[in-house]
Amino acid sequence: xxxxxxxxxxxxxxxxxxxxxxxxxxxxxxxxxxxxxxxxxxxxxxxxxxxxxxxxxxxxxxxxxxxxxxxxxxxxxxxxxxxxxxxxxxxxxxxxxxxxxxxxxxxxxxxxxxxxxxxxxxxxxxxxxxxxxxxxxxxxxxxxxxxxxxxxxxxxxxxxxxxxxxxxxxxxxxxxxxxxxxxxxxxxxxxxxxxxxxxxxxxxxxxxxxxxxxxxxxxxxxxxxxxxxxxxxxxxxxxxxxxxxxxxxxxxxxxxxxxxxxxxxxxx
Amino acid sequence: xxxxxxxxxxxxxxxxxxxxxxxxxxxxxxxxxxxxxxxxxxxxxxxxxxxxxxxxxxxxxxxxxxxxxxxxxxxxxxxxxxxxxxxxxxxxxxxxxxxxxxxxxxxxxxxxxxxxxxxxxxxxxxxxxxxxxxxxxxxxxxxxxxxxxxxxxxxxxxxxxxxxxxxxxxxxxxxxxxxxxxxxxxxxxxxxxxxxxxxxxxxxxxxxxxxxxxxxxxxxxxxxxxxxxxxxxxxxxxxxxxxxxxxxxxxxxxxxxxxxxxxxxxxx
Numbered sequence: 001x002x003x004x005x006x007x008x009x010x011x012x013x014x015x016x017x018x019x020x021x022x023x024x025x026x027x028x029x030x031x032x033x034x035x036x037x038x039x040x041x042x043x044x045x046x047x048x049x050x051x052x053x054x055x056x057x058x059x060x061x062x063x064x065x066x067x068x069x070x071x072x073x074x075x076x077x078x079x080x081x082x083x084x085x086x087x088x089x090x091x092x093x094x095x096x097x098x099x100x101x102x103x104x105x106x107x108x109x110x111x112x113x114x115x116x117x118x119x120x121x122x123x124x125x126x127x128x129x130x131x132x133x134x135x136x137x138x139x140x141x142x143x144x145x146x147x148x149x150x151x152x153x154x155x156x157x158x159x160x161x162x163x164x165x166x167x168x169x170x171x172x173x174x175x176x177x178x179x180x181x182x183x184x185x186x187x188x189x190x191x192x193x194x195x196x197x198x199x200x201x202x203x204x205x206x207x208x209x210x211x212x213x214x215x216x217x218x219x220x221x222x223x224x225x226x227x228x229x230x231x232x233x234x235x236x237x238x239x240x241x242x243x244x245x246x247x248x249x250x251x252x253x254x255x256x257x258x259x260x261x262x263x264x265x266x267x268x
Numbered sequence: 269x270x271x272x273x274x275x276x277x278x279x280x281x282x283x284x285x286x287x288x289x290x291x292x293x294x295x296x297x298x299x300x301x302x303x304x305x306x307x308x309x310x311x312x313x314x315x316x317x318x319x320x321x322x323x324x325x326x327x328x329x330x331x332x333x334x335x336x337x338x339x340x341x342x343x344x345x346x347x348x349x350x351x352x353x354x355x356x357x358x359x360x361x362x363x364x365x366x367x368x369x370x371x372x373x374x375x376x377x378x379x380x381x382x383x384x385x386x387x388x389x390x391x392x393x394x395x396x397x398x399x400x401x402x403x404x405x406x407x408x409x410x411x412x413x414x415x416x417x418x419x420x421x422x423x424x425x426x427x428x429x430x431x432x433x434x435x436x437x438x439x440x441x442x443x444x445x446x447x448x449x450x451x452x453x454x455x456x457x458x459x460x461x462x463x464x465x466x467x468x469x470x471x472x473x474x475x476x477x478x479x480x481x482x483x484x485x486x487x488x489x490x491x492x493x494x495x496x497x498x499x500x501x502x503x504x505x506x507x508x509x510x511x512x513x514x515x516x517x518x519x520x521x522x523x524x525x526x527x528x529x530x531x532x533x534x535x536x
Contacts, residue, residue: 042395044395044398046397047397048357048395048396048397048400048405049394054394055393060391061391122326123328123521124326125319125322125520127317128313129316132316142357144412171440171443172439175492176491178494208498209491209494211494223444226476227473230476230498230500253392
């Protein structure tokens with residue numbers, strides 16, 4: 001099958017493509033091996049989690065792996081484009097860092113924008129480490145895994161500052177974003193401007209809170225699709241849905257399609 | 269103020285109540301001190317979390333603390349009542365263990381019921397510890413804190429087995445419950461039977477997935493209230509809402525009111 005596929009490719013785009021494809025096959029085989037070793041260097045999970053090496057090495061995710069392991073060709077493709085990532089504590093690590101890595105590889109300026117830190121009422125019994133004032137917490141499903149520093153806070157940003165807004169998932173992250181008045185107002189204004197809003201996994205619930213889904217086609221994590229439908233959206237079961245200025249995806253397995261759809265939108 | 273309050277109490281229910289109230293004041297003061305020591309024995313959080321001692325010791329949560337620290341009077345009040353707790357990985361610890369502790373103190377039979385363990389598709393990159401086959405994972409907000417063994421799985425239970433169903437919160441727990449066909453069918457059938465369904469915090473989204481909220485009065489965690497409204501519910505901003513066979517609350521701070529509303533419903 002591989003040979004036939006390569007010949008078809010050759011007949012279309014010439015012999016150099018065959019050489020590229022063969023190099024990529026070798027590179028994919030090496031990635032297979034390296035990821036399988038990495039996965040053997042991890043003991044069974046203490047907590048239900050989602051290691052990136054596990055995700056990238058799973059059968060069926062070859063295209064996702066190739067997305068990350070194939071160097072980008074044009075490092076200036078998104079030069080001059082400014083992207084705001086709206087995120088809060090509990091964001092799904094690969095859903096934020098994956099697209100952000102890709103957009104930065106393509107030359108975009110990406111800012112991590114978090115809700116302004118406002119301590120929760122004492123009654124809620126929450127403890128925030130000091131670094132929660134300057135960082136947001138990453139998870140891999142149920143496992144907290146790290147912190148990233150944010151660049152700006154949602155009360156500081158203006159629609160004119162950005163060409164696109166991107167919201168990653170994780171159940172708690174969108175939940176936290178929903179309650180932030182600055183985030184909701186910014187999304188409403190950004191949507192009114194017609195500029196791109198991209199949301200993956202659980203993130204589209206933030207758009208439901210901003211009440212911008214009525215009559216829109218979109219997708220999202222399976223368990224929240226009913227909320228998107230109840231918010232007036234038409235939910236499609238596909239890896240990525242582009243409807244006007246709205247790009248949505250379902251899950252980390254869609255990160256490649258999602259990121260490429262954003263790339264396409266910003267370069268059209 | 270304390271003296272005036274005690275006198276008012278005394279004029280209503282007699283001197284023994286004053287003695288009880290004084291004993292309770294002493295007991296509350298001791299609890300204040302003990303919780304404040306406990307909180308000093310914990311170093312600042314590594315991860316945003318919600319220690320129970322912090323929650324119970326917060327100003328404004330005196331009634332919640334008294335709920336847990338006042339021995340129940342009638343240990344047979346709920347004798348013969350059978351309660352199913354529907355829960356999955358990522359349940360908010362105090363929202364499950366708090367009411368369960370109370371219902372068991374009152375003599376109820378409480379079963380922890382989890383979705384039947386079905387490994388996620390390999391593509392999703394998830395790692396489940398062996399014990400995920402027999403236990404579900406507790407969190408304190410973003411921090412995984414432990415596992416509890418479940419008694420039955422959702423495919424094994426019948427409406428006739430229980431007098432009430434109770435669903436705790438945590439963002440991931442209800443999210444996981446939403447995708448389980450057995451859970452959703454059970455909730456629909458249970459609702460049709462007119463028996464009690466109680467849900468706290470993020471749990472009411474499971475009722476939205478079961479499509480049983482149209483025309484119902486309820487409450488829930490602030491960030492999901494828009495989903496409950498979009499599902500046809502009328503959302504009230506109060507610690508607990510009882511509407512027919514539906515009891516709902518917003519947050520761990522409501523655990524006492526929530527548990528007492530369930531108690532009242534089951535003994536009416």
